[in-house]
Amino acid sequence: MTHHKEEIIRVRFAPSPTGHLHIGGARTALYNFLYARHAGGQFILRIEDTDVERSEQRFVDAIIHDLQWLGISWDEGPVFQSDRLDIYREYVEKLLEQGRAYRCYCTPEELERKRKKAVAEGKRPGYDGTCRNRKLPGEGPFTVRLKTPDTGSVSFTDVLRGEVVWQCQEIEDFIIMRSNGIPTYNFTAVIDDALMGITHVIRGDDHIANTPRQLLIYRALQFEPPVFAHIPLIVGPDRAPLSKRHGAVAVSAFREMGFLAEAMVNYIARLGWGYGDQEIFSMEELIELFDVKDVNRSPATFDIEKLRWMNSHYIQQKRPGELAGLLKPFMDKRGLPCPSGDSKFLMLVRELQPRAKTLDEMAEGAAFFFRAPEFYDDRGLRKFCGKEGRQYLRMIRNELAQLSSSASRDEIQKVFEKVMETTGAKMIKLAQPVRLALTGKTVSPGIFEIIEILGVEEAVKRIDLLLQYIKENEIS
Numbered sequence: 001m002t003h004h005k006e007e008i009i010r011v012r013f014a015p016s017p018t019g020h021l022h023i024g025g026a027r028t029a030l031y032n033f034l035y036a037r038h039a040g041g042q043f044i045l046r047i048e049d050t051d052v053e054r055s056e057q058r059f060v061d062a063i064i065h066d067l068q069w070l071g072i073s074w075d076e077g078p079v080f081q082s083d084r085l086d087i088y089r090e091y092v093e094k095l096l097e098q099g100r101a102y103r104c105y106c107t108p109e110e111l112e113r114k115r116k117k118a119v120a121e122g123k124r125p126g127y128d129g130t131c132r133n134r135k136l137p138g139e140g141p142f143t144v145r146l147k148t149p150d151t152g153s154v155s156f157t158d159v160l161r162g163e164v165v166w167q168c169q170e171i172e173d174f175i176i177m178r179s180n181g182i183p184t185y186n187f188t189a190v191i192d193d194a195l196m197g198i199t200h201v202i203r204g205d206d207h208i209a210n211t212p213r214q215l216l217i218y219r220a221l222q223f224e225p226p227v228f229a230h231i232p233l234i235v236g237p238d239r240a241p242l243s244k245r246h247g248a249v250a251v252s253a254f255r256e257m258g259f260l261a262e263a264m265v266n267y268i269a270r271l272g273w274g275y276g277d278q279e280i281f282s283m284e285e286l287i288e289l290f291d292v293k294d295v296n297r298s299p300a301t302f303d304i305e306k307l308r309w310m311n312s313h314y315i316q317q318k319r320p321g322e323l324a325g326l327l328k329p330f331m332d333k334r335g336l337p338c339p340s341g342d343s344k345f346l347m348l349v350r351e352l353q354p355r356a357k358t359l360d361e362m363a364e365g366a367a368f369f370f371r372a373p374e375f376y377d378d379r380g381l382r383k384f385c386g387k388e389g390r391q392y393l394r395m396i397r398n399e400l401a402q403l404s405s406s407a408s409r410d411e412i413q414k415v416f417e418k419v420m421e422t423t424g425a426k427m428i429k430l431a432q433p434v435r436l437a438l439t440g441k442t443v444s445p446g447i448f449e450i451i452e453i454l455g456v457e458e459a460v461k462r463i464d465l466l467l468q469y470i471k472e473n474e475i476s
């Protein structure tokens with residue numbers, strides 16, 4: 001993006017606290033943040049809470065928490081629009097005085113009737129200008145409308161879309177202040193962007209239809225408009241705009257599923273932006289490399305598998321100690337402890353690191369450390385715990401029982417080698433029934449490792465439990 005050398009870049013993220021922060025909003029916030037940090041500029045957080053019915057403090061808190069979790073920090077704010085109503089009203093007054101806006105006393109019922117009539121006659125259903133030409137003051141509640149030009153055009157050069165032009169005659173005299181005295185989004189956004197010295201507005205494509213209206217407000221107030229960059233929306237695999245129908249969309253939902261903040265940031269950054277074929281970016285690299293002009297012009301497709309892949313990358317990068325700390329809520333959820341100072345537990349975390357794609361999967365994989373299986377994988381039982389399998393189980397059990405409780409991985413391995421030698425069985429035939437006994441599952445970290453982690457005594461106990469279970473359930 002080009003800008004004057006002496007100009008300090010000022011950007012903002014302006015969420016409405018009417019819901020949780022979604023992937024799309026997080027991406028808008030991230031791109032603004034990266035753009036500001038890259039340019040040594042400033043990033044402002046503005047809460048657009050003028051819709052008193054739908055705005056809630058808990059969403060403000062949640063949005064702030066999610067941004068902090070992602071590592072997106074701001075230099076000013078949060079600024080609340082609800083604290084600035086006097087400022088907006090002052091500008092509404094000014095426009096009224098200058099004759100650039102007018103009071104409209106048309107009732108919602110009247111407007112609706114006119115709209116229907118226009119549609120029925122095949123006309124454009126915009127406001128017909130009744131109150132624009134009113135000579136005498138009206139009565140009752142009023143809205144304030146901007147007097148938009150009847151001729152000419154309004155245009156801007158979008159960083160991503162290029163030249164965008166509208167004919168003014170297509171833009172009705174729209175409402176800038178509702179009858180309850182609260183100004184509309186288009187108005188508050190312009191006043192704030194102008195007074196806060198915002199140089200670049202980077203926001204979702206869904207706002208592009210608002211931009212000509214906002215430009216007319218800039219024009220009426222003789223403010224200089226910022227540079228606009230409208231970023232293409234995010235779609236699901238079916239190309240429809242990403243929504244709850246596609247599964248999780250809230251940042252908090254991904255956190256609860258066990259995605260790491262680093263993976264989310266990396267994934268969201270790549271969602272619509274790239275740098276060659278590089279996939280993995282740290283926040284520092286993103287700050288160094290990101291430029292909004294490089295954002296893709298076409299919609300980005302959300303792909304959960306790719307996010308899972310990135311998450312597994314970041315899980316593998318972490319030190320087991322840090323990972324153990326992050327696992328806490330996921331162990332809590334299962335009613336399990338999370339002893340991040342326990343060397344055996346850390347050993348287990350290290351073993352699970354290359355396998356788990358989320359923290360939740362990791363916690364699931366770690367559960368056996370704390371309790372003997374309550375269920376055994378059914379197919380595994382039938383496949384590996386037949387007559388031969390039980391024979392192997394008994395042999396390994398008896399060999400293990402002779403080891404000291406602090407037996408090393410090597411000694412454990414020797415047990416399996418010995419049984420392989422005497423029976424001629426392949427390793428998998430021995431390992432699978434033991435794995436089932438210890439974890440209830442047919443997939444887990446290496447069998448020697450898990451015996452070492454659990455301890456030989458516990459392993460023997462669990463093999464006995466499985467043999468008992470097989471006997472009671474008459475599995476053949």
Ligand code: GLU
Pocket residue numbers: 014015016048189202203204207
């Ligand atoms: N409050 C608007 C939203 O959440 C902000 C749009 C803008 O960035 O101008 O969509």
